[in-house]
Amino acid sequence: MTLNCRPTALITGGIGGFGVALARLLLARDFRVALADLDAEQGHKVTEDLDVLFIPLDVGDLAANHRAVALVESRYDAIDAVFLNAGIVGRQDPAAALDLRAYEAILGANLHGVTFGIDAAIPALRRSDGGRIVVTASLAGLVPMPGDPFYSMTKSAALAYSRAMAPRLAEEGITLSVVCPGFADTQLIGPMRSVFEDAGFPILTAEDVAAALLLAHDEAEAGAAYVVQPGMPPTPYRFRNVPAARDASGASVAIPTGLSAHALPAELDQRAE
Ligand SMILES: NC(=O)c1ccc[n+]([C@@H]2O[C@H](COP(=O)([O-])OP(=O)(O)OC[C@H]3O[C@@H](n4cnc5c(N)ncnc54)[C@H](O)[C@@H]3O)[C@@H](O)[C@H]2O)c1
Incomplete structure (x- = not known):
């Protein structure tokens, strides 16, 4: 975190429900906040009454993600937290033939928005000697959502990429x-x-989810994935181990120590259940 000055956060999908609710929580904590979103006209309207910087951004564009981070840094000198929150639902009937435009649109917003956003955030957070990235995935990334398979796929992928x-x-x-x-x-x-x-x-309110995003930021537990459901506090999801390899005798075998530990999934780095 930057020293001797107010912390700075960037939120993508910033003018949507969760984005604005989170911005209000961060402003109350004296953060300087930048909201990045696709819709520039709406963005300027929504942010009129908020003390924030608005940045027009398509998160599916790698160079634009880097420009957005650079803009925040040039305005506020540093960046401490990045919330990768932009997203859309699938715009196709799962029973119909694949609609390439709908497919590419959701990959751009929900998946590239995370991979490109992380790529853009890392150098800036290094310059701040560390910081936080919080990704908004979905329960649909943990359990299949048959009504919107593109959505489930992109949220699962965003979750897997983040954990890796x-x-x-x-x-x-x-x-x-x-x-x-x-x-x-x-x-x-x-x-x-x-x-x-x-x-x-x-169903949840936007404020419920914003509070969970802030909790994830505050707890700063690398690789944690919080389930947010109505009527309960945000709860870290406990991923099950996968079965480990077994030797000829049937005993489970640990991963060779010569392999880099962080090149391995946490679950594989353990004995079988
Ligand atoms: N609302 C829910 O039930 C729910 C549940 C689980 C997860 N989520 C996820 O939470 C996040 C925020 O959603 P929300 O509920 O606030 O919805 P929302 O529609 O209010 O906000 C989403 C924002 O993302 C922006 N956006 C979409 N595509 C973009 C792109 N390519 N580049 C930049 N901005 C883009 C939209 O303009 C919008 O302002 C999304 O990732 C969504 O998938 C929502």
């Missing part, structure tokens, strides 16, 4: 963690909202 990157980054003081919310009341769920309402199914 986290140990290496932690060595440099950059903690990368993930938040996996259930359904929440924002634009993203669109007409699904009335289905939940009619069924009396509880």
Whole structure:
């Protein structure tokens, strides 16, 4: 974290439900906040009453992610926290033939938004001697969502990539963690909202999720993935181990010590269950 001055955070998907709710929490903590989002016109409107920097950004564009981070650094001298939060739902009927444009759009927002965002954040966080990255994935990345397979795929991939990157980054003081919310009341769920309402199914508020994103930031536990569901506090998800390799006698065998520990999945680095 930068010394002797207010910490700085960048939030992508910043003018959406979770983005604005999180920005308010960070501002209350005296952070300087930059909100990056696709829709420039709407972005300037939404941020009019907020003391934040707005940056037009398509997170699916690698160079644009780097430019956004550079802009935050040039405005505020440093960057301490990056929330990779932009996302969209799938825009295709899963029963229809693959719609390439819909596929590329969701890969750009939900997956490249994370891989490119992490790539852009790392050099800046190194210059701050460390910092936090928090990725907004989804419960749909932990359990299949048959109504929107593209969404499930991209959120699973974002989660897997983040967990695989986290140990290496932690060595440099950059903690990368993930938040996996259930359904929440924002634009993203669109007409699904009335289905939940009619069924009396509880859904999260944007503020619930923003609080979980801040908790992930504060706890700074590398590779943690927090489940956020209505009626319970954000809870770290406990991933199960996979079966380990066995030798001819049937005994489980540890991973060879000659291999770099952080090149291995945490689960494989242990004995079988
Ligand atoms: N609302 C939910 O039920 C829910 C549940 C789990 C996870 N999520 C995830 O939370 C994140 C925030 O969603 P939200 O609920 O606040 O929805 P939202 O629609 O209110 O906000 C998403 C924001 O992302 C922006 N965005 C979309 N594509 C972009 C791109 N290519 N580049 C830059 N910005 C882009 C949108 O303009 C929007 O402002 C998303 O990643 C979403 O997948 C939402």
